[in-house]
Amino acid sequence: FDDRDGTIWMDGKYVPWRDAKVHVLTHAMHYGSSVFEGQRAYNGKIFKLEEHTERLFASAEKLGMTIPFTQADINDACNKLLEMSGLEDAYFRPVVWRGSEMMGVAAQKNTIHVAIACWAWPSYFEPEARLKGIRIAISDWKRPDPATAPVTAKAAGLYMICTLSKHKAESEGYDDALMYDYRGQVAEATGANIFFVKDGVIHTPTPDCFLDGITRRTVIDLAKARGYEVIERAIMPEEMEGFEQAFLTGTAAEVTPLSEIGPYSFEVGEITKNLMFDYDKLVRGEL
Numbered sequence: 009f010d011d012r013d014g015t016i017w018m019d020g021k022y023v024p025w026r027d028a029k030v031h032v033l034t035h036a037m038h039y040g041s042s043v044f045e046g047q048r049a050y051n052g053k054i055f056k057l058e059e060h061t062e063r064l065f066a067s068a069e070k071l072g073m074t075i076p077f078t079q080a081d082i083n084d085a086c087n088k089l090l091e092m093s094g095l096e097d098a099y100f101r102p103v104v105w106r107g108s109e110m111m112g113v114a115a116q117k118n119t120i121h122v123a124i125a126c127w128a129w130p131s132y133f134e135p136e137a138r139l140k141g142i143r144i145a146i147s148d149w150k151r152p153d154p155a156t157a158p159v160t161a162k163a164a165g166l167y168m169i170c171t172l173s174k175h176k177a178e179s180e181g182y183d184d185a186l187m188y189d190y191r192g193q194v195a196e197a198t199g200a201n202i203f204f205v206k207d208g209v210i211h212t213p214t215p216d217c218f219l220d221g222i223t224r225r226t227v228i229d230l231a232k233a234r235g236y237e238v239i240e241r242a243i244m245p246e247e248m249e250g251f252e253q254a255f256l257t258g259t260a261a262e263v264t265p266l267s268e269i270g271p272y273s274f275e276v277g278e279i280t281k282n283l284m285f286d287y288d289k290l291v292r293g294e295l
């Protein structure tokens with residue numbers, strides 16, 4: 009992904025895509041001291057840009073990193089990059105990391121770096137598969153206890169179990185994986201939140217040990233606007249047997265219906281379709 013044309017904003021400068029490099033002794037690479045964001049532009053406008061930038065700063069703070077730019081600087085850079093890219097629809101990846109001045113677990117004085125890239129990334133899952141519902145496996149890896157890691161930060165280190173889970177799921181023919189949490193409750197997929205529908209009511213796990221996604225909150229608002237009841241609560245795996253519909257939400261995944269979670273099957277029902285439709289309209293400023 010590094011060998012292509014384009015521009016990346018890096019520490020306040022616009023640099024050619026191929027030149028946006030870091031040293032091998034970067035603290036982030038050895039100790040996971042990195043946080044990031046993912047946001048999308050639709051029809052030339054970045055959806056919920058301010059919320060994503062706020063979360064980037066909050067994630068950095070949870071890892072003890074002070075970003076040497078203002079939120080307005082980051083928002084401006086994102087908007088400028090979109091303009092420079094000439095894209096109408098784009099995915100953005102802002103990333104913050106600890107630099108390479110000192111090589112040790114403690115590196116309080118290392119420079120905090122920031123970069124932002126944007127590119128065309130149409131659909132996280134294949135469009136056809138999305139309409140039929142995707143199939144996800146159940147991971148053996150558990151989302152950690154909040155006493156174990158800063159679980160509400162969008163921190164690179166927390167994605168180690170996501171990559172392991174997703175690689176295993178893909179090697180078994182699935183599209184993604186669902187992770188339970190340290191208590192054995194249903195948590196989230198490797199890069200998206202999860203929802204279920206039963207008897208016209210929407211159920212979703214309380215985000216007390218994983219990311220409370222910006223898409224998750226948006227979809228809850230859309231559901232309520234349609235008059236659907238949304239219950240945030242602890243969901244046990246056995247309950248999946250009785251749910252009729254299931255879907256994922258995330259910036260990359262948008263609203264993606266599920267047809268299977270391990271041994272459990274679901275239909276792509278009306279509530280899921282309505283929320284997919286509403287989300288597409290909302291992000292394009294058509295709702």
Ligand code: PMP
Pocket residue numbers: 046170196197198199200201218219220221222223224257258259260
């Ligand atoms: N959980 C994880 C692990 C994620 O990576 C993402 C994507 N950022 C989400 C949930 C959904 O978050 P959002 O809707 O803010 O993109």
